[in-house]
Amino acid sequence: MRAGGAVVSPAPETLTVGFVGLGRMGGPMAAHLVAAGHRVLGYDLSAGSLAAAARTGVEPAASAAATAAGADVVITMLPAGRHVLALYRDEGLLAAARPGTLFVDCSTIDVADARAAHEAAAAAGHQALDAPVSGGVTGAEAATLTFMAGGGEAEFARAAPLLSAMGGKAVHCGAPGAGQAAKICNNMILGISMIAVSEAFVLGESLGLSHQALYDVAATSSGQCWALSVNCPVPGPVPGSPAGRDYRPGFAAPLMAKDLGLAAAAARAGGVDAELGLRAAEMYAAFAEGAGAAQDFSGIVRAIRERSAPTAEQNGTSTP
Known part of the structure; x- marks a missing residue:
């Protein structure tokens, strides 16, 4: 697009992002999304982590499921596969989201659990991407993380603007579970x-x-x-x-x-x-x-x- 002879890039799309898991990794990652202009609804079991995230502009939600209601993309950063699957299946995260919501799990979990999460999301009418990170807390704070993504090309492309806001590099590694591998x-x-x-x-x-x-x-x-x-x-x-x-x-x-x-x-x-x-x-x-x-x-x-x-x-x- 041109204005007055100059090339003008289109403004980046502003998304509503649900973010569950606002600890030492997730907190800074969510803050970078806010800084990039996105609306972020966040939840964490730790009141202290939730309060810290709120100071960066994250909007506290009453529950994990509440972050998904109305979100375009839901990001999770959790300790283990059992937490991801319980959140998806038993705690209403998938059920609360609108059809076609993209679920991006940045936790490091077992490959089989990652594939099960993909299957659960698809069965509920959603898209999914497993996207664990490398770079640690320092990388999360500096937005220099490397994301390793598993899932479809369309899902990776859809997540790319958010991944670029939180990290320095994102690699599409292949099919569901390939990011965890x-x-x-x-x-x-x-x-x-x-x-x-x-x-x-x-x-x-x-x-x-x-x-x-x-x-x-x-x-x-x-x-x-x-x-x-x-x-x-x-x-x-x-x-x-x-x-x-x-x-x-x-x-x-x-x-x-x-x-x-x-x-x-x-x-x-x-x-x-x-x-x-x-x-x-x-x-x-x-x-x-x-x-x-x-x-x-x-x-x-x-x-x-x-x-x-x-x-x-x-x-x-x-x-x-």
Whole structure:
């Protein structure tokens, strides 16, 4: 469209969005939708989370189902598949929505549960997309999340403006459940990588190598990876990493344990020889149940160091 000789882009469509799950991830995501000009009706079981979202312009709803009434799109960000399915089937979310509403689930859940959610939405006359995210709380706050989407091309195109408001990239991975498949595969890589990087730093400590020296070599060599260069598990080399703030979570260890558990279950069900993935799932499960319950997943370096402490002490190495 032209006005006075200049090309004028059409104004983006303003949508009414229902958003259920306004915690550390969902809260910032909903706030970005408000900032993009959309009307957002939100609900969370936590009164504190709901109040915090209201301060960003989200309109509090009386119930989860109330967010869907009149919404063009309903987004959920919940802990597990059972919560998503219960909300869809038993708590009236699907029933409350107008026919043809798009349901976008950004939770990280089992692939089978994601497919069941798609089926439930379709049976109720709606569209659905599974769109889990990568980037953690930092990515949610900065709107730099990566969305991995599973579902139809039309559903992905319909959700694209909202995904772009909440993140930096959205990838259509394939049919229903494909987004969840991509998420658990990606996080299996991440979990294994973090353990490998942590073990390397603890080994370096035992050999008298400084954290900075190892980082400077690995960050520009074949050991370079996200777990090293962005979420470095030791304080110093990457000032913004959780290690520099006593492992206060960006991506909490229990969430990594959950994701690796999903990957391990899928590997066993598919007969995949994922030895490192299965071992990483075991290590994070133990860490999350113990000292890592309230720590970032990079804090697993502490567990590795504690198990290695006698050897390090014998070598006369101090451990930070």
